[in-house]
Amino acid sequence: MERSVEVSHLSKSYNGQSVVKDISFNISKGEVFGLIGPNGAGKTTIIRMLLDIIRPDSGEIRILNDMLSGELKNKIGYLPEERGLYKKLTVMETLLYLGALKNMKSKDRVSMFLDKMGMLPHKDKKISELSKGMQQKIQLIAALIHDPEFIILDEPYSGLDPVNMKLVKDLIIELGHEGKTILISTHMMDQVERMCDRIFMIHKGKGVLYGSVDEIRSRYGKNTVLLEFEGELKNIPGVRKINNSGNYAELILEQDADPGDILKILASMVRVNKFEISMPSLNEIFIEVVEGT
Amino acid sequence: MSKWATIAKHEYLTNIKRKEFLFVTFGIPLFMAAIMGISFLFMGVASHNEVSKIGYIDKTGLFETTNITNFTKYTDEGLARKDLIANNLTNYFVIPENYTATGRILIYSSKKNFADNINIEEKIKNFLLANLLKNEPPEITRRINQPIISEYFTLNENGLKNEDNGITILLVPIVFSLLFTLSIFTSSGFLLQGVVEEKENRIIEIILSSVSHKELLQGKVIGLGALGLTQIAIWLVVAASLILINPAILLAVLSQIHISIPLLLYAMIYFVLGYLIFASIMAGVGAVATTSREGQQIAGIFSLAGAFPLMFAQFIIFSPNEVFAKALSIFPLTSPTAMILRLSITDVPLYELMISLILLVVSAYFIMELSVRIFRASLLMYGKKPTIEELIKYVRQG
Numbered sequence: 150m151e152r153s154v155e156v157s158h159l160s161k162s163y164n165g166q167s168v169v170k171d172i173s174f175n176i177s178k179g180e181v182f183g184l185i186g187p188n189g190a191g192k193t194t195i196i197r198m199l200l201d202i203i204r205p206d207s208g209e210i211r212i213l214n215d216m217l218s219g220e221l222k223n224k225i226g227y228l229p230e231e232r233g234l235y236k237k238l239t240v241m242e243t244l245l246y247l248g249a250l251k252n253m254k255s256k257d258r259v260s261m262f263l264d265k266m267g268m269l270p271h272k273d274k275k276i277s278e279l280s281k282g283m284q285q286k287i288q289l290i291a292a293l294i295h296d297p298e299f300i301i302l303d304e305p306y307s308g309l310d311p312v313n314m315k316l317v318k319d320l321i322i323e324l325g326h327e328g329k330t331i332l333i334s335t336h337m338m339d340q341v342e343r344m345c346d347r348i349f350m351i352h353k354g355k356g357v358l359y360g361s362v363d364e365i366r367s368r369y370g371k372n373t374v375l376l377e378f379e380g381e382l383k384n385i386p387g388v389r390k391i392n393n394s395g396n397y398a399e400l401i402l403e404q405d406a407d408p409g410d411i412l413k414i415l416a417s418m419v420r421v422n423k424f425e426i427s428m429p430s431l432n433e434i435f436i437e438v439v440e441g442t
Numbered sequence: 443m444s445k446w447a448t449i450a451k452h453e454y455l456t457n458i459k460r461k462e463f464l465f466v467t468f469g470i471p472l473f474m475a476a477i478m479g480i481s482f483l484f485m486g487v488a489s490h491n492e493v494s495k496i497g498y499i500d501k502t503g504l505f506e507t508t509n510i511t512n513f514t515k516y517t518d519e520g521l522a523r524k525d526l527i528a529n530n531l532t533n534y535f536v537i538p539e540n541y542t543a544t545g546r547i548l549i550y551s552s553k554k555n556f557a558d559n560i561n562i563e564e565k566i567k568n569f570l571l572a573n574l575l576k577n578e579p580p581e582i583t584r585r586i587n588q589p590i591i592s593e594y595f596t597l598n599e600n601g602l603k604n605e606d607n608g609i610t611i612l613l614v615p616i617v618f619s620l621l622f623t624l625s626i627f628t629s630s631g632f633l634l635q636g637v638v639e640e641k642e643n644r645i646i647e648i649i650l651s652s653v654s655h656k657e658l659l660q661g662k663v664i665g666l667g668a669l670g671l672t673q674i675a676i677w678l679v680v681a682a683s684l685i686l687i688n689p690a691i692l693l694a695v696l697s698q699i700h701i702s703i704p705l706l707l708y709a710m711i712y713f714v715l716g717y718l719i720f721a722s723i724m725a726g727v728g729a730v731a732t733t734s735r736e737g738q739q740i741a742g743i744f745s746l747a748g749a750f751p752l753m754f755a756q757f758i759i760f761s762p763n764e765v766f767a768k769a770l771s772i773f774p775l776t777s778p779t780a781m782i783l784r785l786s787i788t789d790v791p792l793y794e795l796m797i798s799l800i801l802l803v804v805s806a807y808f809i810m811e812l813s814v815r816i817f818r819a820s821l822l823m824y825g826k827k828p829t830i831e832e833l834i835k836y837v838r839q840g
Contacts (some may be wrong), residue, residue, distance in 0.1 A: 232642030
């Protein structure tokens with residue numbers, strides 16, 4: 150399998166404080182890859198090192214089979230987590246400038262993208278006149294305008310309303326179908342769970358999980374029960390943990406517990422509307438991993 | 443087009459539209475012109491609007507000749523006083539008996555006006571001279587009126603050289619270096635503001651995902667440098683067109699100014715190098731600063747160093763070859779302004795010029811390198827300012 154990104158033994162520290170510790174992972178060509186972990190885990194630092202915005206203390210990065218260079222930067226699209234634009238420029242000026250920095254100078258292509266995102270009528274407006282959602286669309290266009298081979302999206306859903314969230318999701322799926330390599334960095338694990346082929350999970354600068362989502366989930370066993378119920382849940386023997394959301398709950402079973410026994414106890418306790426034996430969510434796995442370390 | 447050129451073009455085009463740029467480029471010269479124009483205007487009003495009619499009372503019997511117009515002789519001071527109050531006279535004056543011994547003249551006017559007084563005194567002086575010298579030939583009278591019309595030369599191994607003189611020789615270098623310094627600070631100030639703004643609105647991250655730190659810095663420095671040159675070009679064009687519009691008034695001033703070609707050439711070199719140094723410093727400050735206010739504060743220290751020779755311009759102008767002036771014209775932060783001042787006043791030895799230029803080039807290079815490294819190391823450390831030790835570490839690692 151052709152590799153788009155190879156990261157080996159990457160480390161970075163600020164002021165003697167280690168932010169990224171000996172991290173290695175690969176992203177295959179055409180893959181949707183999730184870089185996940187809580188806020189402050191070091192995700193953005195890794196991305197900035199991928200883009201040569203900051204230099205690693207040690208380790209090596211190869212992107213599209215190349216060391217980082219100006220040419221290579223033209224093949225990468227980047228949506229940063231911290232977003233901003235020039236307030237005084239118009240939409241068209243902004244995109245033409247940011248495009249030109251990636252060697253994309255076609256006004257038609259900018260118009261085409263604006264049309265696709267429903268922003269064409271606003272092309273001559275100043276950025277400061279746009280709503281926050283509109284500005285986010287402009288930033289997304291800026292990340293994709295030069296038809297990059299490798300796309301990095303840092304917290305792509307943060308601050309999006311449901312309409313734009315769907316738009317971004319659809320766009321990521323579309324880009325995936327086009328064969329683009331995509332890196333999504335997020336702390337919202339349930340979002341990437343359904344979207345990513347493989348993930349790299351990071352906690353306090355260290356890699357804790359790496360592999361395909363299904364493989365990781367099955368590795369942590371079929372020890373979870375998803376329950377819809379009416380009534381009140383109390384402690385159940387054989388259940389290690391209850392993530393209770395009122396009339397929906399995720400039950401984490403003990404290693405040797407039998408789901409059948411659990412169901413019997415549950416039936417006597419509450420009215421069961423749905424009972425499903427499932428793999429644990431990434432979120433649950435993450436908490437487990439973190440608490441275990 | 444390479445990426446730095448794209449950035450340079452962007453910086454140039456967005457900054458040339460800024461209100462601050464328009465203000466400095468057009469507002470400040472207009473302000474200067476307005477001040478000069480107002481004083482010209484007042485003088486004009488004073489001397490042209492009213493034809494002065496002057497009466498006199500002569501108690502010596504020496505001043506009979508009234509071939510100068512507008513002078514009326516009175517024998518009775520009471521009558522002159524009445525005429526002054528009735529506005530038939532603008533002034534009258536009394537020549538006392540002991541005038542030849544004391545030179546005292548008593549001048550009366552109906553209103554108090556300083557500009558008028560100078561004007562009237564000049565007229566009375568001419569009147570008195572014409573009378574005192576009535577027996578001398580006219581050329582002698584003229585020479586006594588203006589005994590010296592000076593022209594200065596310096597004579598050394600290189601031969602004879604005509605020199606400027608008078609107030610213009612002081613005014614020209616001051617205005618000249620003031621405008622150059624102003625231009626350097628305007629452009630490098632924009633650079634600082636631009637970097638901090640891009641940091642504050644986070645767009646810097648998108649830009650750095652497209653270009654290297656060096657390209658970004660190069661593009662900004664070159665684009666804003668071109669802006670500074672544009673500013674100077676605008677000033678030159680405005681000055682030239684003012685001369686063309688109103689040659690009569692300015693011809694007198696201009697006849698005494700000659701900004702030589704070598705001086706202009708050196709001025710351009712010093713402008714470019716001086717700008718590079720200050721632009722690099724501002725870029726470094728912008729990278730370190732967390733807010734624009736903080737940036738301005740740190741930058742203020744360096745700007746002060748740059749403006750230092752202007753604050754002590756009088757020492758440089760009056761003793762351009764003393765240690766103080768020499769030191770300022772060699773130290774890289776002050777040398778652009780100080781050397782232009784010195785060059786326009788005195789012959790600066792070639793070796794001093796070379797030392798100053800070499801130092802300037804070398805330090806411009808090092809400061810730029812340093813700024814790129816600081817830029818790279820601390821640009822994305824939002825919200826926390828690196829300590830001096832950290833900065834030194836980054837620069838070493840660079």
